[in-house]
Amino acid sequence: MTATYTFDIFCSLDGFGSHTGDWGGYWGKQGPEFLAHRLETYRDEQRMVFGATTFRDNVEMLGGIDPEVLDPWVTRLRSLPATVVSSTLREPLDWPDATVAAGDAVDVVTRLKKESAVPLRSHGSLTLNQSLLAAGLVDRVQVTVFPVITGKTGIRPIFGDAPDLDLELLESHTFDGNTQVLVYRPTLHG
Secondary structure (H helix, E strand, O other), rough: OOOOOEEEEEEOOOEEEEOOOOHHHHHHOOOHHHHHHHHHHHHOOOEEEEEEEEEHHHHHHHOOOOOOOOOOOHHHHOOOOOEEEEOOOOOOOOOOEEEEEEHHHHHHHHHHHHOOOOOOOOOOOEEHHHHHHOOOOOOOOOOOOOOOOOOEEEEEOOOOOOOOEEEEEEEEEEEOOHHHHHEEEEOOOO
């Protein structure tokens, strides 16, 4: 058996993964139902997989914050074992239970899928996950669509460099009356 790999990503309705300006985290739209769902998603044991850029961003954003003020799911994410795919970062990392795996992302994740006794999940890491989608290594794409359009402030389209994919909808949920979570099984098109 190989471990299941989930690419977990937040986006605006127009497909941007981040933004400039004063929107704030989650575009200011995270409600109690959604936050409870996120905590449940991260409750079970799993291994996080990050690319170097997303890992650096997370360390910068979360490293100095008291865990008591973070949303509980973020505290849980930070406590899970993590593999950082990077040829530039060196251990020790400023993150609990994180290790660096140097080399090609496809090779690293292929090995992790064979060796891991728990599911693998990546939150963010667009470049990493686009290469894994192209290699057919992503088992689930979990897209959380927040009810905003970031036409002027959106940056980093979440699927800007992704391959063509066919998607089978496995789950869909609406939280707090406005935030959609969609889970798909991707297959390379053609």
